[in-house]
Amino acid sequence: MKFPSNDIISLLDERLEFNVAESTNKDLILKEIWDDEFSKALMNLKLDYGTSQGNKPLREKIGEKLKVTSNQIAITNGSAFGIFLAMLCLCEKNDEVLTVQPNFPPTMDLIESLGFKRVLVKLSFEEEYRMDIDRLFSQVTDKTKLIILVSPLNPTGTIHTKTEIVEISERLNNQYPNCKLLIDETYREATYGDNDVIPTCAGLRDNIITVSSLSKCHGTPGLRIGWLYSSDEQFIQQVGIAKMNTVISNSVLDEFVALQVLKKEDEIFKSRRIHSIAGLELTKKWVEQNKEFISWIEPKAGALCCIKLKEDKFDKDHIEAFYSSCKAMGIQIANGEWFGESRRYFRLGFGYLEIEKLSITLNKLSEVLRKE
Ligand SMILES: Cc1ncc(COP(=O)(O)O)c(C=O)c1O
Structure with missing residues (x-):
């Protein structure tokens, strides 16, 4: 299989x-975000193809949130498809993709399904699923093209601090400049009560890519709307091309509703x-x-x-x-x-x-x- x-x-x-x-x-529930303006615009929505990088106002809204530009954002079918596109665009046969275990299963399983070599750093309950950076680097080689970390982690809600991410990014930059660091931030905004939101890693360093979505914190997983950020606009265009070659575009209806979700965020x-x-x-x-x-x-x-x-x-x-x-x-x-x-x-x-x-x-x- x-x-x-x-x-x-x-x-x-x-x-x-x-x-x-x-x-x-x-x-x-849709009625939570329903208003007259939305209703009118929805009735007049043209159900044409979307664009390869995704709806511009939606990318702008996400860009505002992450304090990056809309050209650094590609809309994806949830974070899951963002991770898929990142692997697809960055890796060639025989390249290695490193990630942690436990993890969202498709992230681990896709690596080999797409024909790349999978390297898993096993985290343990006894260590509160914290990752030791030296241990991570002991698994990185010249063939590692992508490292995928998850913060907060599924299934434990464990987070990486900004200091840890910056250290990993800088060590990669110095020792493995061809390797990108993807931070899966799908749960980043799902905080409790008045707790501060964990800051995004988007914009921190040029070798950092982030993915996230409206699935968890906004309660709209059925919209299948997420995004991939990279400071490299050419890479984002590549992602758009990969998207056009696989699913053509996101659904314009999903994108339209997603924009309203973000307005009412x-x-x-x-x-x-x-x-x-x-x-x-x-x-x-x-x-x-x-x-x-x-x-x-x-x-x-x-x-x-x-x-x-x-x-x-x-x-x-x-x-x-x-x-x-x-x-x-x-x-x-x-x-x-x-x-x-x-x-x-x-x-x-x-x-x-x-x-x-x-x-x-x-x-x-x-x-x-x-x-x-
Ligand atoms: C860590 C993590 N990343 C990505 C996803 C994919 O979510 P979506 O594609 O709905 O954004 C999930 C879903 O459970 C997840 O737990």
């Missing part, structure tokens, strides 16, 4: 009632950050109540976290029984294998469900933990 199968596909195709596997914030964030902090607080309490059975890494951002089933309570059979019971009770959780971890770990998303439903789901999960 060119693309290895991964049970994460069940998140799309088999939705259970108590879904704490999802990594997004609450789904946005402050309100969207406000409600979702209040929701996320409530979810996080509830999850914190739940972890404390169940500390005999589980431990966790408290996330820095992103409405998700990683939970470990403790060794002294869960042997291999108990772990399997745990997942079977969850499924039988309609609880959807993301087992560690989705991300390149073992099944002892699972991801718990606390931003997707309404708080009342999240509370019911966590109570059910407590029941399952105590049963096994």
Whole structure:
């Protein structure tokens, strides 16, 4: 199989009632961003092809947000397609792409599917999934063309500091000038309550590329709108050409709605950050109540976290029984294998469900933990 199968596909195709596997914030409903001006413009929208780099006003709006120019932005079908296009445009046969594990599965799986050599730096729960920069560089070679880091990380919400990113970028510049550093910032704006948003890495150094999207923090994954930033405008044009050769353009309807989402972003964030902090607080309490059975890494951002089933309570059979019971009770959780971890770990998303439903789901999960 060119693309290895991964049970994460069940998140799309088999939705259970108590879904704490999802990594997004609450789904946005169109009426939240609806107004007269939008309604009128929508009725008159021409459904022609879009442009290769994407809708100009949308790129300008994203450029404003990142403090870069619109020519440094290409619109993509979510971050996922941004990562795909970056690999496709930067790498040749026999080149190496380095990324971390655990990670968003397509990022890891695409590398070999596209014919490049995959190098994975394994991060561990015990080290709070932090990455040691020297260890990272021990895996970089002259053939490494792309390093993909994720901040905040899926499934743990662990972040890289600006100082770390700058150090990696400068070391690459000095030792491996042909290698680019891609920072996947898909969860960057998904903070809690009044916490500061993590600054973007866009514009920090010329060898840095970033991708992000409207999927997680804005609650609009179904729009399939994301972006890729590079300071190199010629590279952005290349990305546009690669896009034209694969999907031609983004959907003009998606781009149109995305622009409205960004215009209403402050309100969207406000409600979702209040929701996320409530979810996080509830999850914190739940972890404390169940500390005999589980431990966790408290996330820095992103409405998700990683939970470990403790060794002294869960042997291999108990772990399997745990997942079977969850499924039988309609609880959807993301087992560690989705991300390149073992099944002892699972991801718990606390931003997707309404708080009342999240509370019911966590109570059910407590029941399952105590049963096994
Ligand atoms: C770290 C990370 N990157 C990228 C993506 C892709 O998201 P999208 O293509 O919807 O922006 C995901 C989705 O779960 C993710 O977790």
